[in-house]
Amino acid sequence: MSKAQRQSRLDPLWSSLPAAALVGFFVLVPLAIFAVYSILTSRLFEVSGPVTTRNFSDALRSNLNRSLSRNSAEIGLLAAVFSVGLALPMAFWMRHGAKRARAIVMFAVVASFMTGYLVRIYAFRTVLGTSGVINTVLLRLGIVDHPVEALLFSRISVTVALVHIFLPYATITLFAAMAPLSTSYLEAAEDLGANARQRWSRLIAPIMFAPALSTFVLVFVLSASDYVTPQFLGGTNGATIGTQVQVAFTGAGDFGAGAAVSMLMLVAFMICYAVGVGVPRLLGLGRLRFMS
Amino acid sequence: MSRVRRTPVVSTVTFAAVMFLWIPIALVVLFSFHSTGSLTFPFRGFSLRWYREVLGSEEVQRAALNSLTIALASTVSTVLLGTLAAYGLSRTRSRWRPAVAVLFFVPLTLPGLFLGISLLVFFREAKASLSLVTVTIAHLVYVLPYFLLIARAALDRLDPVLDEVAADLGATRWQTFRRVTLPQVWPVLVGAGLLSFALSFDEFIITFFVIGPDSTLPMYIFSQLRRTVDPQINAIATLLLATVIALFAVTFLVTVRASSSRRRLALTDLTGGGA
Numbered sequence: 001m002s003k004a005q006r007q008s009r010l011d012p013l014w015s016s017l018p019a020a021a022l023v024g025f026f027v028l029v030p031l032a033i034f035a036v037y038s039i040l041t042s043r044l045f046e047v048s049g050p051v052t053t054r055n056f057s058d059a060l061r062s063n064l065n066r067s068l069s070r071n072s073a074e075i076g077l078l079a080a081v082f083s084v085g086l087a088l089p090m091a092f093w094m095r096h097g098a099k100r101a102r103a104i105v106m107f108a109v110v111a112s113f114m115t116g117y118l119v120r121i122y123a124f125r126t127v128l129g130t131s132g133v134i135n136t137v138l139l140r141l142g143i144v145d146h147p148v149e150a151l152l153f154s155r156i157s158v159t160v161a162l163v164h165i166f167l168p169y170a171t172i173t174l175f176a177a178m179a180p181l182s183t184s185y186l187e188a189a190e191d192l193g194a195n196a197r198q199r200w201s202r203l204i205a206p207i208m209f210a211p212a213l214s215t216f217v218l219v220f221v222l223s224a225s226d227y228v229t230p231q232f233l234g235g236t237n238g239a240t241i242g243t244q245v246q247v248a249f250t251g252a253g254d255f256g257a258g259a260a261v262s263m264l265m266l267v268a269f270m271i272c273y274a275v276g277v278g279v280p281r282l283l284g285l286g287r288l289r290f291m292s
Numbered sequence: 293m294s295r296v297r298r299t300p301v302v303s304t305v306t307f308a309a310v311m312f313l314w315i316p317i318a319l320v321v322l323f324s325f326h327s328t329g330s331l332t333f334p335f336r337g338f339s340l341r342w343y344r345e346v347l348g349s350e351e352v353q354r355a356a357l358n359s360l361t362i363a364l365a366s367t368v369s370t371v372l373l374g375t376l377a378a379y380g381l382s383r384t385r386s387r388w389r390p391a392v393a394v395l396f397f398v399p400l401t402l403p404g405l406f407l408g409i410s411l412l413v414f415f416r417e418a419k420a421s422l423s424l425v426t427v428t429i430a431h432l433v434y435v436l437p438y439f440l441l442i443a444r445a446a447l448d449r450l451d452p453v454l455d456e457v458a459a460d461l462g463a464t465r466w467q468t469f470r471r472v473t474l475p476q477v478w479p480v481l482v483g484a485g486l487l488s489f490a491l492s493f494d495e496f497i498i499t500f501f502v503i504g505p506d507s508t509l510p511m512y513i514f515s516q517l518r519r520t521v522d523p524q525i526n527a528i529a530t531l532l533l534a535t536v537i538a539l540f541a542v543t544f545l546v547t548v549r550a551s552s553s554r555r556r557l558a559l560t561d562l563t564g565g566g567a
Contacts, residue, residue: 030414
């Protein structure tokens with residue numbers, strides 16, 4: 001038996017084992033421990049037996065949690081709506097725009113994708129702050145006579161920064177998903193007399209529905225769980241459930257409560273992902289494939 | 293060939309969005325050269341004083357060195373383990389394939405907040421003290437799935453007949469990989485490695501929970517942000533931006549030149565090429 005034949009008996013999947021073991025050990029095991037924390041009794045920076053459901057009942061009954069969750073959901077929804085809403089036309093333009101300008105836009109998007117997360121938060125702080133660029137310009141022009149404080153430390157500023165953070169990602173993903181939407185299809189639609197609106201609704205929308213929805217859900221989940229942006233841009237009205245969880249683990253030391261809230265958030269996010277995958281399938285749009 | 297007619301709305305939105313993405317960053321860069329501590333107009337003249345302060349700071353140097361070490365260590369491990377795993381997933385006929393694929397998908401969908409906290413809890417229970425090692429482990433499991441997604445898409449696009457031909461000619465699997473597969477995909481692997489590096493270098497959300505007493509550049513920016521806002525942060529931000537863009541430009545040129553026109557690193561490679 002030759003060496004090649006002997007080797008071919010071993011399935012290539014074995015070469016995935018080291019990476020799989022690593023991810024299993026450092027992601028699934030920690031998640032399991034985290035889940036166990038949510039049903040243990042919490043003391044200061046400590047959890048121990050006996051098993052209890054109190055963390056969950058407290059988390060569900062808390063009015064604070066409810067309003068923080070509402071904040072998070074609103075911020076997440078707005079960030080997702082604007083990210084996907086801007087990314088779709090951008091991705092379309094990047095596929096079909098004028099050649100030279102296309103390269104510039106692509107570079108602009110990829111380079112901003114690589115711009116630091118904290119750097120962007122910082123940028124908006126200097127732009128939106130009471131002594132920030134927008135306010136000083138407005139004051140100088142005499143449009144307002146005192147700085148507009150609502151620009152910073154509000155849900156709006158958090159949302160704007162999150163859109164800035166996730167827009168490049170959404171654009172690149174949707175650009176990749178537009179591959180089946182070839183020029184010849186669009187030309188054919190045009191030749192058959194479809195106007196711009198009909199092209200969007202009959203051709204582009206059915207192809208882009210599933211990828212747009214999954215991008216929407218991902219941006220929603222990542223924005224709604226963000227705990228850094230609200231800290232720096234949110235003020236008191238912009239506090240979110242994510243900041244609450246972070247404080248439970250690093251400041252307050254109430255591990256049980258933090259873990260219970262986290263588990264509830266995870267369940268909510270999993271439902272979101274299920275909707276993101278399930279709805280296109282129900283509509284028969286999940287597996288659209290075109291020759292390109 | 294006639295081009296598709298673009299509606300003015302699409303062009304306007306694209307233009308506005310690019311402005312939205314770049315004006316705040318451009319302002320950060322501009323004020324990093326400000327001669328005063330002010331971060332707003334009027335602009336009172338150029339100076340490199342903030343760069344001098346930042347580059348002279350021992351705290352920044354240590355943070356930068358830590359960031360570099362972590363990013364290098366996690367990238368090298370990611371490229372090695374990720375390439376192996378991607379090869380396995382793309383060539384296997386095993387019925388376990390979907391399960392393994394889903395496993396690698398978990399960290400991509402899990403918000404960093406939860407990955408960070410669960411690792412914090414895990415290291416606590418394991419009585420492992422937090423250090424740069426725990427950060428590197430965290431970055432590795434965070435970055436690896438991204439690398440894998442891109443590498444797998446590149447491997448899946450290859451013509452499987454080439455592998456069979458090589459096997460028929462008596463090549464071992466390693467020889468086939470080395471001589472047939474790798475020459476076709478290495479530019480994508482390099483690009484994905486670079487993305488891994490950039491992701492790790494910039495990571496804050498998870499790092500915050502598992503770092504312990506050490507610092508990285510994002511951690512340093514975070515601590516500065518909590519205290520004051522002055523052009524030092526602008527200078528660090530500009531240096532980071534310049535580094536990442538330079539890295540990208542170099543990688544792009546190297547891979548494009550080396551692979552001639554055969555297989556160029558494309559934007560779509562960053563997201564795993566469609567689907």
